[in-house]
Amino acid sequence: MVERRPLADFLTHLVLMLGVGIVALPVWLAFVASSLTPEQVLDAPMSLIPGDQLGVNYLHVLTQGSTPLKSLLFNSAVSALVIACGKIAISVLSAFAVVYFRFPGRALCFWLIFLTLMLPVEVRILPTFQVVASLGLLDSYAGLTIPLMASATATFLFRQFFLSVPEELAEAARIDGAGPMRFFWSILLPLARTQIAALFVILFIYGWNQYLWPLMVTTREDYYTAVIGIKRMISGGDAATEWNLVMTTAILVMLPPALVVLLMQKWFVKGLVESEK
Amino acid sequence: MEKRTVFRSAWLPYALVAPQLAVTLVFFIWPAAQALYQSVFVEDAFGIHVEFVGLANFRALLADPYYAQSFATTALFALCVAALSLGSALLLAVLANRVVRGAAAYKTLIIWPYAVAPVVAGVLWLFLFDPSVGTLGLVLKKIGVDWNPLLNGAQAMSMVVLAAAWKQVSYNFVFFLAGLQAIPKSLLEAAAIDGAGPATRFWKIVFPLLSPTAFFLLVVNVIYAFFDTFGVIDAATQGGPSKATEVLVYKVFHDGFKGQDFGAAAAQSVILMAIVIALTVAQFRYLEKRVNY
Numbered sequence: 416m417v418e419r420r421p422l423a424d425f426l427t428h429l430v431l432m433l434g435v436g437i438v439a440l441p442v443w444l445a446f447v448a449s450s451l452t453p454e455q456v457l458d459a460p461m462s463l464i465p466g467d468q469l470g471v472n473y474l475h476v477l478t479q480g481s482t483p484l485k486s487l488l489f490n491s492a493v494s495a496l497v498i499a500c501g502k503i504a505i506s507v508l509s510a511f512a513v514v515y516f517r518f519p520g521r522a523l524c525f526w527l528i529f530l531t532l533m534l535p536v537e538v539r540i541l542p543t544f545q546v547v548a549s550l551g552l553l554d555s556y557a558g559l560t561i562p563l564m565a566s567a568t569a570t571f572l573f574r575q576f577f578l579s580v581p582e583e584l585a586e587a588a589r590i591d592g593a594g595p596m597r598f599f600w601s602i603l604l605p606l607a608r609t610q611i612a613a614l615f616v617i618l619f620i621y622g623w624n625q626y627l628w629p630l631m632v633t634t635r636e637d638y639y640t641a642v643i644g645i646k647r648m649i650s651g652g653d654a655a656t657e658w659n660l661v662m663t664t665a666i667l668v669m670l671p672p673a674l675v676v677l678l679m680q681k682w683f684v685k686g687l688v689e690s691e692k
Numbered sequence: 693m694e695k696r697t698v699f700r701s702a703w704l705p706y707a708l709v710a711p712q713l714a715v716t717l718v719f720f721i722w723p724a725a726q727a728l729y730q731s732v733f734v735e736d737a738f739g740i741h742v743e744f745v746g747l748a749n750f751r752a753l754l755a756d757p758y759y760a761q762s763f764a765t766t767a768l769f770a771l772c773v774a775a776l777s778l779g780s781a782l783l784l785a786v787l788a789n790r791v792v793r794g795a796a797a798y799k800t801l802i803i804w805p806y807a808v809a810p811v812v813a814g815v816l817w818l819f820l821f822d823p824s825v826g827t828l829g830l831v832l833k834k835i836g837v838d839w840n841p842l843l844n845g846a847q848a849m850s851m852v853v854l855a856a857a858w859k860q861v862s863y864n865f866v867f868f869l870a871g872l873q874a875i876p877k878s879l880l881e882a883a884a885i886d887g888a889g890p891a892t893r894f895w896k897i898v899f900p901l902l903s904p905t906a907f908f909l910l911v912v913n914v915i916y917a918f919f920d921t922f923g924v925i926d927a928a929t930q931g932g933p934s935k936a937t938e939v940l941v942y943k944v945f946h947d948g949f950k951g952q953d954f955g956a957a958a959a960q961s962v963i964l965m966a967i968v969i970a971l972t973v974a975q976f977r978y979l980e981k982r983v984n985y
Contacts, residue, residue, distance in 0.1 A: 423890075427787045428794070434784045435801045438861065441816040442808075444827055448819065460830050505711040512708035517698055524709050531720045533972050537919045537941045538964035541948045541957050542723035542730065550718075562719040565712060582696055595699035624809035626923040631949065642809050646927055649815060658819060665812050672807035680800060687806075687863070688870050 442669075448662035449473070456658045472663040482636040484644060484664055490559075491623055491641040492671070497560040498622030499615050506566050506614075507607065510573035511599055515585070532567040536628055544631050558632045559640070563625065569614055572689060576610050577603065613686030616679045620672045641668045724965065730958035749959040758935065759943070759960075766939040769853060770917035774910060777857040781864030782906075786894070788865075789872040799869070806862040810920060814927030817855035841929070845936025848929045852937050855928055856921045863916075864909050871905035872898070911975045918967065940964060 448456050449472055450465040477485045512518075513525055536543065543562060552558030580603065588598040604611075629640045639647075645664045649656055676683050734745045753759050788798045805813075821829045823840045832839040841848040875898060883893050922941050925931060931938035931946065938946070944964065948957025 424791070427790050431784065431787050431791065431798050434780070434787075435798060438802055438805055438858070441813075441820050441858070442805075444820060445816055457825055461825065461827060463827075505715065509709040509712040512705040514695055515699055516701065516705035516708075518705040521705075524713060527716050527721065528712060531716055533969045534720050534724050534965065535919050535968060537922060537944070538961050538968060539720070539723040539727055540945060541954065541961065542726035543719055544949075545726070546719060546723050561715060565715040565720055570712065578695070585695070585699075589699075595701065595704060598699075620807050624807075624811075624923075626809065626811045626926070627945070642811050642923070645815055646811050646923075649818070649927065658822075658825060661815065662819065665815055669808045669812050672809075673804050676804050676807040677800065680803070683806075684803070684866055684870075687866050 442666075445662040445665050448659050449666050451659050453657055453659050468659070472659055473667070476660055476663045476667065482639060482644065484641060484667060486637065487639055487641040487644040488667065488671075490556075490638060491668075493556060494559045494625070494629070494640060495619050495622035497556065498563050498625075499618035501560060501564040502566045502569050502618050503611055503614055505564060506569035507573050507604070507611070510570050510577055511603065513570075514574055514577040515595065515598075528565070528567050528570050530567075531565045536563070540627065540631065547632055553632050554635045554638050556638075559629055559638065560622075563622070563628060566618075569618070572610060572614065573607065576607055580606060609682065609685065610689070612679065613682040613689065615686075616675055616683045617686040619675055623672045644668075727958045727961040727965070730954055731962045734955045745955075749955045750963075753956060753959050753963070761935065762938050762940055762943045765849075765935075765937065766918060769849065769856075769921075769937070769939055770914050772849075772853040773856045773860065773917040773921070774913040776853065777860040777864055777913060778906070778909060780857075781861045781909075782868050782902075784861070785865050785868035785872055786898075789869060802865050803862045805859055806866075808859055810856070810859060810923030811927045813855045813859045814852070814924040817851055817858070818928045821851050841933075843933055845933055848933055848937050852921070852925055852928050856917060856924045859924070860913060860916055864913070867905055867909055868902070871902050875901050908975065911971055915968070915971050918964075918971075 444461070444463075447463060447465050448461065450467065450469040451462070452466070452468050455462065455466055455468075477483060509524070509528065513521060547553060547558050547562060550558075552561070584602055585598060588602055593601070624642060625640070626642050626646070629638075629643050630646075633639055633643065641664075645661065645668055648661045648664060731749055732744060732746055734743050734748065784798075784802060788795055788802070791798065808816075818826075820826050821832075821839070821841055823829045823833070823842070829839050838844075839847060841851045879897055880893055883897055888896065918939070919941055921939065922945065925937055925939060925942050929937045931942045940960065941964070944957055944960045947953050947960065951957075
């Protein structure tokens with residue numbers, strides 16, 4: 416900044432560290448609980464340093480029980496990947512059509528896609544469920560993923576980007592005899608790499624963290640996602656909650672999307688800021 | 693802005709928009725139309741007889757004290773979540789924008805909760821505030837608070853507000869930091885030369901320039917609190933105790949999916965749609981404003 420103020424600098428770091436600490440606190444305690452025995456967790460107040468049950472708990476959660484977490488994590492990974500890739504694919508195609516073609520009904524298409532922005536799944540939950548049920552898509556990967564695929568924000572992001580691509584590229588491609596799809600594959604898609612990477616991060620997290628939708632369309636345990644699995648662990652009725660295993664599951668469920676954010680941080684920030692424009 | 697160079701084909705553009713339009717029509721427009729349709733009918737207990745009742749479902753809903761209570765609960769919840777997460781995100785962003793050393797590390801350490809699912813956030817804070825084993829719950833008991841979110845509505849509300857706000861701070865932080873970094877340094881330097889202290893510079897220069905971002909985030913946070921916090925509430929309180937945390941989205945799910953009261957649930961859906969449309973329009977008016985800024 417403008418002035419040098421050692422005291423202010425010190426206070427800035429202090430408050431920032433406090434903020435980081437508060438942000439990290441729930442996850443640190445979850446990690447500690449995931450390394451203890453059930454008795455150690457119940458022995459209040461719980462220790463603040465990890466114990467030695469880490470391996471035991473993680474192995475137990477991943478492989479034991481009626482639906483071991485590894486199969487739930489697999490379901491989550493499949494649906495998150497299919498949702499992210501599907502959203503990107505159908506959005507990039509429709510943005511290409513809207514920007515590079517003039518056709519009757521173009522404005523109508525644009526407005527229909529825009530409408531999806533105003534209809535989040537939470538507000539049309541029952542009728543959407545009825546549609547999916549009548550199509551026979553309950554308890555299937557198709558039912559888990561396809562209804563979530565339409566995306567106005569992704570379409571707008573690609574449209575915005577295509578509009579910024581220089582006219583000369585399309586002209587040159589046409590003069591060289593390239594058809595629309597050749598232009599799309601060889602020129603437009605490679606240019607949109609960073610947009611695609613940024614959207615992928617946002618949409619993968621979106622897909623992984625879906626809760627209400629999988630809760631409604633799955634009734635069989637072999638189609639549950641990991642996020643559903645953790646909720647079922649704490650609604651055990653009379654049985655006391657096994658907090659050490661619940662927290663082990665929590666850590667495992669948040670690990671994949673957290674890794675995606677941390678490893679692809681640059682694209683994540685870009686995707687977040689640009690998809691809202 | 694329109695492209696001058698366009699391709700010509702009678703069928704290709706339709707094939708390209710077909711997948712997106714198919715999903716949109718089947719899973720968005722059609723169910724939304726269904727909700728509108730169902731909201732003006734009443735179905736008997738066996739689903740055999742359906743009768744057109746006009747706006748009776750809406751009248752019943754608006755006369756229902758539980759619905760009014762759910763509206764008030766949602767408004768309070770959204771207000772608290774937005775205020776808490778916007779306030780703390782702004783503070784952290786202003787400070788992170790100020791430091792030279794370690795700025796990247798702070799940024800990384802603050803943004804990752806974005807990846808945490810709302811349900812997981814609910815479970816984490818439920819554990820933290822558990823009256824018998826939770827670390828913070830025990831601290832509260834030790835300092836003399838009669839802490840039990842399973843029985844006390846106000847305490848349950850503060851727990852879900854904290855969980856929901858905790859998750860949203862990272863998102864607000866990213867936008868505030870981007871907004872702060874876009875403010876020209878020369879403006880702040882000129883003000884400093886004219887004798888403006890740090891507080892004056894913040895309130896007279898930084899805050900006005902940041903206000904479009906703040907308004908946009910306010911709308912996004914209200915949308916988040918209204919619609920995306922179902923998981924937090926379902927995991928932490930299930931709308932209880934005695935409906936103290938039953939927000940509108942939770943009530944739709946509860947009445948329609950568990951209670952099978954389709955007419956009332958459809959009417960609630962239609963009201964929610966109206967709220968989203970109003971919020972989205974507010975958001976886009978902000979966009980227009982920002983272009984002219």
